Amino acid sequence: MLQNQKQPPAILSHRGRSDRFFRICLKYSVLCKILSIIFFQLHMNPLNSRRHWVSLGMIMFHNVLLAGPPGTGKTMLAKRLPGIMPPLQEEEALQVTKIYSAAGKLPGGIPSLMRERQFRSPHHTISAAGLIGGGSIPRPGEATLAHRGVLFLDELPEFSRAALEVLRQPLEDREVTIARSRAVFRFPASFLLAASMNPCPCGYYGHDSDDQRCICSEIQIARYRAKISGPLLDRIDMHIEVPRPLASEGLTSGMTTSEMRALVLQAVRRRSERPSGSRGLGELAGASLRKAVEMTKAADELLRKAFDSLGVSLRAHDRILKLARTIADLDGQDRVDQEHVAEAIGYRSLDRKLHTL
Numbered sequence: 001m002l003q004n005q006k007q008p009p010a011i012l013s014h015r016g017r018s019d020r021f022f023r024i025c026l027k028y029s030v031l032c033k034i035l036s037i038i039f040f041q042l043h044m045n046p047l048n049s050r051r052h053w054v055s056l057g058m059i060m061f062h063n064v065l066l067a068g069p070p071g072t073g074k075t076m077l078a079k080r081l082p083g084i085m086p087p088l089q090e091e092e093a094l095q096v097t098k099i100y101s102a103a104g105k106l107p108g109g110i111p112s113l114m115r116e117r118q119f120r121s122p123h124h125t126i127s128a129a130g131l132i133g134g135g136s137i138p139r140p141g142e143a144t145l146a147h148r149g150v151l152f153l154d155e156l157p158e159f160s161r162a163a164l165e166v167l168r169q170p171l172e173d174r175e176v177t178i179a180r181s182r183a184v185f186r187f188p189a190s191f192l193l194a195a196s197m198n199p200c201p202c203g204y205y206g207h208d209s210d211d212q213r214c215i216c217s218e219i220q221i222a223r224y225r226a227k228i229s230g231p232l233l234d235r236i237d238m239h240i241e242v243p244r245p246l247a248s249e250g251l252t253s254g255m256t257t258s259e260m261r262a263l264v265l266q267a268v269r270r271r272s273e274r275p276s277g278s279r280g281l282g283e284l285a286g287a288s289l290r291k292a293v294e295m296t297k298a299a300d301e302l303l304r305k306a307f308d309s310l311g312v313s314l315r316a317h318d319r320i321l322k323l324a325r326t327i328a329d330l331d332g333q334d335r336v337d338q339e340h341v342a343e344a345i346g347y348r349s350l351d352r353k354l355h356t357l
């Protein structure tokens, strides 16, 4: 009797094994379904997806990492972002002007209202203090000078680990906190992070051509990519691979800057007209975020399955949801559908590649 309790009857243990087998099969079939939808969204309809990312990056401050070989126009693409973003509102322009005035960096030294969104592109040798601010009486760093604009980090893995890690706080809180013995200083730092990187130290991994071949060892590539930590990648919503042909196709996919800005403004208007849209999604997380984003049943199901199968973090889950909301806005849809969720998940493909290499 005692023996029977310790060792379950053969029939039960057989059922346990088949249940486990069934669950594994189910998990992989779900994973295949998700990946096939993502593949369809990103590869079968490239113009649509490129239209989306060009518009998305600037609209609600979705951070972007552009990865690709040298000479594909990654920097040029990033430089266009401020021109496509919605114009600064009066209050935002005042805030930016105040920051530049305090830093002694008003353009031409003339005290007039700065109405343009700023594009800051510090060199990769910059220190952590230079990036977020420092000194005995702290002065604003690049993160604050990029407030309401774009902070572009060209060649992201070349930045020191210390500099990249201090960015995590402003990316989360949208402000910089610097503690000194006498006081705690707070600087606004709500910026769009745009970064670029090569796929490997020489730049040609996965993009070999007749005249250019990757010469890096696997260890060199792994070391290069490991310079970007998982937590930092978690805070970057869109990992875009910029392939070589993009340059020859032109960088706009047939859209001018003003056309792209019009598309963005239309989406912003749609968002502000929605009852839950007026307060924005920036600060929301977890259950309150899910409540604010109206989804179709299919979209909700896909997001849940992706969360279980792909092992994304809770932070990444929330960011995917916000990105899906923006994609639906650009599509003119009030409810987020599964194609929007699939596209948002697809934009996070690089972090899996970085860690599985």
Ligand SMILES: [Zn+2]
Binding pocket: 200, 201, 202, 203, 204, 205, 213, 214, 215, 216
């Ligand atoms: Zn290489």
